[in-house]
Amino acid sequence: MNSLTEENYLKALFNLSGGKGEATVNELSRQLGIKMPTVNSMMKKLAEKKLVLYQSYKPLKLTDKGRKEAAMVIRKHRLTEMFLVEKMGFGWDEVHQIAEQVEHIHAPVFFEKMDLLLGFPKVDPHGSPIPDKNGKMDWVNYRKLSDCNAGEAVILAAVTHSSDEFLKFLNSRDLGLGVKVKIKSVEIFDGSMIVSYGKRNAEALSKMVCENLLVH
């Protein structure tokens, strides 16, 4: 049984390695806000537990076991977010911090029940895929809105950053997943877009915003 701390290291490493399965001590350190020496010794500990492959001065890599246990934490996080939004009435901008805590609860039936009540959802409220019980998840190959061209009409499918501030910004512009957006023009010099959707006819979105929106 992994501790809360260990679960956080596994999750962070999983998120960094994003499928590929590699990250450096330095990256993990920055991701977690924990100093490198601390990360270094935790990696040795997780290597003892066969969750991480550790070799001095080489990149870190999750083992299959480590990848699976990380995926289960992410599964718990995303099921929780979905449950909070769909069954308890929270906004998608209110659930991350709560899920950060709930994800560490050790009670498989609790999350299986959420899954059942939700009807076995495939994605969370931010469009991120929910791993199945075997730790598998399929990342649909979405495009960044910033990679689309003027004239295209696309549907918002996911956000890559789900900070409160960004989600509240989207709320303030009536932007949510499923919204159909038409790209009216793209500014060359700053990458910003003018788009229309719903009742809004000429909304300006900065390049930064467009980079954090995934569409299909």
Add this chain to the structure above:
Amino acid sequence: MNSLTEENYLKALFNLSGGKGEATVNELSRQLGIKMPTVNSMMKKLAEKKLVLYQSYKPLKLTDKGRKEAAMVIRKHRLTEMFLVEKMGFGWDEVHQIAEQVEHIHAPVFFEKMDLLLGFPKVDPHGSPIPDKNGKMDWVNYRKLSDCNAGEAVILAAVTHSSDEFLKFLNSRDLGLGVKVKIKSVEIFDGSMIVSYGKRNAEALSKMVCENLLVH
């Protein structure tokens, strides 16, 4: 902000002192399954935080602040149990261990939402009162079934011990809160009772069982 560990000490002390507000180091030690020296130093720490009154060799006592923070943990525990039973479909024998973990989540809105969705319940699935946001709770003055007499008809209102085994035992006999029980006879030598309720006409309940059932 109290740690998970501190919250468990406060809750245990609250439960022991049951309103009166006193318990010994020894009692608390046994309640928590933590050795006396450890309890002793934690009490000094909580005294520093003005949550406990500590004097060498004297009984421990929660301060008003300590009592209130303990009540909030118990509130979170019992709201969680109620939510798990009423909104997620768990049995009353399945929720305690989950609630032991969820009670430590620091997210007031999460529990306020539960409270709202539940319609501001006054008691949990085991008949225990749920403290309000100010930490106040009214213990209705129930009688123990074991203190009732032959011929009386009473309604089960609460259980004093909510171990899985006990609750599963009650389930197996179709006994739950709200069940109307008629006492047919009481055995003098072992305090056991013969009772009837629902479709059951002559069920024997040991003294131990009767002592853990509260009625009105």
Add this chain to the structure above:
DNA sequence: TTATAAAGTTAGAGTATCCTAACATTAAAA
């Protein structure tokens, strides 16, 4: 009222998680 038992406390130590400072290795730049 002593002697004994129970309860409470102090001292010293171990594990988990984190840190800073110093040193080592690797990667990047000159």
Add this chain to the structure above:
DNA sequence: TTTTAATGTTAGGATACTCTAACTTTATAA
């Protein structure tokens, strides 16, 4: 290819929480 910067590691220490062993105080029993 040396020099420098970035990254990684080791050493030593801090805090939170836990323990056992030894000692003190209080309560109980002779």
